[in-house]
Amino acid sequence: MKGGPQLWIGAGLTAVFVVAALVSFVWVPHDVTALAIAEKLKPASATYPLGTDHFGRDILSMLMVGARTSIAVALVAVGIGMGAGVPLGLLAAANRGSLIDELVMRGNDLIFAFPSLVIAILITAVFGPSALNAILAIGIFNVPVFARVTRGGALSLWTLDWILAARVAGKGRVRISLEHILPNILNLLIVQGTIQFSLGILAEAALSYVGLGAQPPTPSWGRMLADAQTMIYTNPSLAILPGLAIVGMVLGLNLMGDGLRDLLDPRVRRARG
Numbered sequence: 001m002k003g004g005p006q007l008w009i010g011a012g013l014t015a016v017f018v019v020a021a022l023v024s025f026v027w028v029p030h031d032v033t034a035l036a037i038a039e040k041l042k043p044a045s046a047t048y049p050l051g052t053d054h055f056g057r058d059i060l061s062m063l064m065v066g067a068r069t070s071i072a073v074a075l076v077a078v079g080i081g082m083g084a085g086v087p088l089g090l091l092a093a094a095n096r097g098s099l100i101d102e103l104v105m106r107g108n109d110l111i112f113a114f115p116s117l118v119i120a121i122l123i124t125a126v127f128g129p130s131a132l133n134a135i136l137a138i139g140i141f142n143v144p145v146f147a148r149v150t151r152g153g154a155l156s157l158w159t160l161d162w163i164l165a166a167r168v169a170g171k172g173r174v175r176i177s178l179e180h181i182l183p184n185i186l187n188l189l190i191v192q193g194t195i196q197f198s199l200g201i202l203a204e205a206a207l208s209y210v211g212l213g214a215q216p217p218t219p220s221w222g223r224m225l226a227d228a229q230t231m232i233y234t235n236p237s238l239a240i241l242p243g244l245a246i247v248g249m250v251l252g253l254n255l256m257g258d259g260l261r262d263l264l265d266p267r268v269r270r271a272r273g
Helices: 005-024 058-096 099-112 116-127 132-159 163-168 173-184 186-209 219-233 237-266 265-273
Strands: none
Touching: 005 058, 005 237, 058 099, 058 132, 058 173, 058 186, 058 219, 058 237, 099 132, 116 132, 116 186, 132 173, 132 186, 163 173, 173 186, 186 219, 186 237, 219 237
């Protein structure tokens, strides 16, 4: 099987949650913003396939909309990280050893000194808690990750003969970076993007859990965990179900990332084959 079984298992797991998120835009079994106290803590049934929470909201509907929230936050945050980090990494590699390279790398070190949760707290202190601020916090933390990966991959190419030939032909550093370097490190960026996507899901859940992410009434897997912590002994499914959703999504993305690495990296294919 091309790509290995882990790629297809990971893609299948990820697809389940992506499809659920897409379907939630047009249909959910019940309105997630409507409270029905008379229906609270109902067990699984035909009406409520996964039961209801302490506000009478349908758990399945909340998981579907929560998938939409988590995926959207993580996806945009990864986009921010790639959009800013990849150009910085290419710039640093093209000017290795220069002041530009030093500024980019020391800036990366500065951001790495503050975990995404600390960055989120700083942003929240100024602008208030919201999903947008969670995106900014996770996205800012992703920038140095992609910058380092891009720089490392690009540096290994700048010493090759065909890059030297391009320079002799009169091509500038920017043109070489865009035409020759970037296409040859896309495999690294795709794999790293998958990994950061899974970490973004975890980060969004953590930020929502502590109240810094998506705010009520918008459902979020992390928020569902926070709301369920007082009922962990009386109704554990309220915490188990969103927990399983987070684990399933992260596991699927990690398996898919490993599979993509094996598929796209010729050195790994040769080592295993």
